[in-house]
Amino acid sequence: MINIYKSTQNDIITIKLEGRLDTVSSPEVQAVVDEFIDSAKAFVFDFNNLKYLSSAGLRILLTTQQIMEETGRPNVTVLGANEEVLEIFAVTGFDCVLNIK
Amino acid sequence: MRNNTEEKILLNRDGVDYISEYIILWLKRCGVSKRENLRVRLIMEDQLLNICEHFDEKAECTFVTGKKFGVPFVSVKYEGESYNPALGYELSEDLLANLGLSPRWSYRDGENTLYLRAPRETHKNEIILIIAVALAVLVGLLKFVLPQYIISAAATYALDPVSGAFMNILNTFVRLMIFFSVITGICSTDSLKDFRTMGKTIFGRLISRTVIGTGLCVICVFPLFDFVSGKDSGALQIDDLIKLIFSIFPKDPFTPFIEGDMLQIVFMAVLIGGVLLILENKVAEIKKIVEQLTLVFMQIMESVCKLLPVYIFTSLVTLFWNNGADVFVKLWKPILYCLILCFVLMLGKCIITALHFHISPLLLFSKIKKTVLIGLVTASSSTAVSEMLSINEKKLGISEKLDRFALPLCNILSSSACGVSFVIIISYLAEYHSVSVNIGWFVNMWILCSVMSLAAPPVSGGMLAVLGILMAQLGIPNAGLAVAALLGIVTDFISTSAKIGIIHCEMTLQADKLNMINRKILMSDKKTNTR
Numbered sequence: 001m002i003n004i005y006k007s008t009q010n011d012i013i014t015i016k017l018e019g020r021l022d023t024v025s026s027p028e029v030q031a032v033v034d035e036f037i038d039s040a041k042a043f044v045f046d047f048n049n050l051k052y053l054s055s056a057g058l059r060i061l062l063t064t065q066q067i068m069e070e071t072g073r074p075n076v077t078v079l080g081a082n083e084e085v086l087e088i089f090a091v092t093g094f095d096c097v098l099n100i101k
Numbered sequence: 102m103r104n105n106t107e108e109k110i111l112l113n114r115d116g117v118d119y120i121s122e123y124i125i126l127w128l129k130r131c132g133v134s135k136r137e138n139l140r141v142r143l144i145m146e147d148q149l150l151n152i153c154e155h156f157d158e159k160a161e162c163t164f165v166t167g168k169k170f171g172v173p174f175v176s177v178k179y180e181g182e183s184y185n186p187a188l189g190y191e192l193s194e195d196l197l198a199n200l201g202l203s204p205r206w207s208y209r210d211g212e213n214t215l216y217l218r219a220p221r222e223t224h225k226n227e228i229i230l231i232i233a234v235a236l237a238v239l240v241g242l243l244k245f246v247l248p249q250y251i252i253s254a255a256a257t258y259a260l261d262p263v264s265g266a267f268m269n270i271l272n273t274f275v276r277l278m279i280f281f282s283v284i285t286g287i288c289s290t291d292s293l294k295d296f297r298t299m300g301k302t303i304f305g306r307l308i309s310r311t312v313i314g315t316g317l318c319v320i321c322v323f324p325l326f327d328f329v330s331g332k333d334s335g336a337l338q339i340d341d342l343i344k345l346i347f348s349i350f351p352k353d354p355f356t357p358f359i360e361g362d363m364l365q366i367v368f369m370a371v372l373i374g375g376v377l378l379i380l381e382n383k384v385a386e387i388k389k390i391v392e393q394l395t396l397v398f399m400q401i402m403e404s405v406c407k408l409l410p411v412y413i414f415t416s417l418v419t420l421f422w423n424n425g426a427d428v429f430v431k432l433w434k435p436i437l438y439c440l441i442l443c444f445v446l447m448l449g450k451c452i453i454t455a456l457h458f459h460i461s462p463l464l465l466f467s468k469i470k471k472t473v474l475i476g477l478v479t480a481s482s483s484t485a486v487s488e489m490l491s492i493n494e495k496k497l498g499i500s501e502k503l504d505r506f507a508l509p510l511c512n513i514l515s516s517s518a519c520g521v522s523f524v525i526i527i528s529y530l531a532e533y534h535s536v537s538v539n540i541g542w543f544v545n546m547w548i549l550c551s552v553m554s555l556a557a558p559p560v561s562g563g564m565l566a567v568l569g570i571l572m573a574q575l576g577i578p579n580a581g582l583a584v585a586a587l588l589g590i591v592t593d594f595i596s597t598s599a600k601i602g603i604i605h606c607e608m609t610l611q612a613d614k615l616n617m618i619n620r621k622i623l624m625s626d627k628k629t630n631t632r
Binding site: 022023024026027054055056058059062063087088090091092093095096097 | 121143146147200487
């Protein structure tokens with residue numbers, strides 16, 4: 001179960017997620033990313049209220065990062081991740097790929 | 102939640118999440134640490150997602166959890182066409198490399214099987230060994246308090262039988278384990294076809310660097326230890342060398358296992374592995390059997406090596422009671438030499454790398470010192486993997502693609518520091534037991550230490566088994582095994598630390614050779630945040 005809140009300001013897309021980004025909810029989040037992937041200057045994923053991140057969620061972050069880099073807009077930020085989510089980034093080594101604040 | 106579960110599940114997105122949550126609870130119940138739980142969960146989730154998408158969420162699977170020899174495992178079987186979820190998706194391959202875990206996949210009679218065991222915690226093993234050593238010293242001190250008849254009875258009826266039994270079991274299986282794991286290792290190079298350029302270059306360099314590093318150490322030990330010279334005549338020593346080279350060829354397939362001749366065992370394994378590789382799909386069943394046998398013997402070794410702390414305790418107490426504290430006091434020499442030679446090797450590699458790129462060696466060392474320190478403190482290169490990946494990419498400028506592929510390979514094959522520690526330990530024991538040596542003996546030591554540092558079983562106690570083999574092959578009496586075990590534990594910290602430093606430098610050079618490095622990052626002396 002996930003709640004998705006999106007906002008845009010100067011082509012910076014902020015996607016706030018509440019709940020669980022698991023395999024079932026990941027297509028919804030992917031759909032939101034796909035909506036803006038061509039036009040966004042930057043993506044900010046607000047994880048302040050995200051409780052759980054699965055591999056499917058990790059894929060969304062990494063493919064978004066990859067596409068943005070390939071199109072000359074290397075600007076994907078993750079904000080407010082909790083300890084468990086930070087540990088996922090550390091264990092997978094993707095903390096050096098993603099911009100985490 | 103039962104110990105063993107077998108459940109039929111439709112592998113759609115709900116099914117993937119269900120299995121994922123089950124894995125978390127199952128591993129938590131089995132006492133697996135949070136970190137290892139996370140690794141297993143992420144890997145299986147990722148692989149199951151690939152399967153789910155490949156079969157359009159229509160695959161029916163059988164999900165199994167259980168324990169084998171006390172180690173929890175998860176397994177998923179799904180029918181249909183042959184599909185390996187680990188291949189073909191770049192992010193999955195990166196994830197597998199980063200997490201340092203690979204589920205085993207097989208396809209037979211129309212059924213795919215994906216299987217993953219929870220990884221063992223190496224950090225805990227080292228702590229238990231150190232506690233065993235400390236306890237042994239404390240109990241050893243009882244020699245000055247207890248009456249002699251109690252000391253003798255304890256040694257004769259408890260300590261000696263226990264340590265003897267452990268070594269007998271270890272020796273029974275280690276030869277077979279090394280034989281099958283070398284064959285499996287060679288056959289697995291088939292999977293490097295996709296990385297033709299990277300794989301061949303790195304593979305060859307790592308092995309040659311191990312042989313060269315070990316050889317240099319053999320030359321260095323001449324003045325460091327008081328060896329007892331064997332034969333005086335140069336002609337006789339050349340004769341020994343010739344015999345040594347031809348002694349690699351066994352006269353029959355069984356004697357090497359009976360006599361424990363590791364060079365002959367490894368020679369046969371390399372030959373058989375090479376033939377299996379050439380024959381490819383015609384011998385797919387045999388390759389599978391060999392892989393399974395490797396697993397069986399590896400599992401047996403792991404189970405036996407759970408008793409390693411007991412062996413360390415009993416053998417060190419016996420050593421202390423028979424020889425007093427003197428034998429421990431003298432150990433400063435091989436430990437110091439190992440420290441010096443390993444770090445000279447690492448710093449030498451640093452300097453060569455720095456000169457190649459025209460940067461300061463101090464700058465290069467400052468970039469890698471964090472992981473070198475992790476290795477020194479933990480004796481575990483796998484603990485440092487995440488940080489090593491980060492440093493390789495953010496501070497050394499190595500491309501992500503090469504880093505994810507080459508680092509696991511380097512962790513396995515970069516063994517020059519391990520070879521150095523073997524040479525030092527064996528040389529010390531040869532000096533201590535006044536073993537007669539000659540040129541042939543040193544060449545034999547070089548070859549054996551190089552081969553065994555590459556073929557050493559990656560299990561706790563693997564090093565002890567290898568040291569036992571080296572001692573037997575080089576004429577060092579069994580009585581030295583307890584000292585070898587203790588030195589092995591201590592030098593493991595040193596050699597792991599040096600190995601990590603060497604891997605960073607080697608990968609930097611490799612990246613340059615393959616044009617996969619950003620020199621600006623390497624030459625930058627700005628502090629970057631690696632976490």
